[in-house]
Amino acid sequence: MKQWVQKYSGLLRNLRITYWLYNMFKLGKLKKNKQLYKQLGVQKAVWQSLSHADIKKSSNDIPWMDGQGITKEAIQNHASFNQFNAIIQEQLLNWNEKGYLIIPQFFADKVDAINTEIEQLKEENKVDFNFTGKKIMDAWQYSETINAIFRDEKLLQIFEFIFQKKPIPFQTINFNYGSEQKPHSDSIHMTTEPLGYLSAVWIALEDI
Incomplete structure (x- = not known):
């Protein structure tokens, strides 16, 4: 799946929804970040895009x-x-x-x-x-x-x-x-x- 996305998504990779959909496939691995998000004051779901500005306790x-x-x-x-x-x-x-x-x-x-x-x-x-x-x-x-x-x-x-x-x-x-x-x-x-x-x-x- 990962190789297919990398090869064929092209410009679609620049769309936020493409990023979110890909992360939904990886939700099992991303769930472990929930506690870390809490520690860092991040108020977003683990499948959403993240920037350093989202970290409130840096x-x-x-x-x-x-x-x-x-x-x-x-x-x-x-x-x-x-x-x-x-x-x-x-x-x-x-x-x-x-x-x-x-x-x-x-x-x-x-x-x-x-x-x-x-x-x-x-x-x-x-x-x-x-x-x-x-x-x-x-x-x-x-x-x-x-x-x-x-x-x-x-x-x-x-x-x-x-x-x-x-x-x-x-x-x-x-x-x-x-x-x-x-x-x-x-x-x-x-x-x-x-x-x-x-x-x-x-x-x-x-x-x-």
């Missing part, structure tokens, strides 16, 4: 490395800093200036396996491009290889260091030769509470 907490008093010295002196190699350490020290990390060759030995796996999943009709004709959504659900990378311990350690919270991986997108999207903000579509805890990883599976 937190002012921010990721550790985004704090105003977090200097390079504070980062270096953190107990977990030495678990990273020199390249990652240098990138972390520049986080406050850049807001992103570039880590060469992090998954270099796994690129071929990922590409082979995607082609195999397509041949077996386990995954397909969505309505854009360019994106394959959540291949990690169908592949042990991709799921292992999705939950790579060394990768998650980096996020945990930045946020000082345990990261929760929740989505993968594979595409051919770039998605060709216009500049955009993911946080508009996937807002966190507290704010600022959404992050993304781009893994180059082709020469750049």
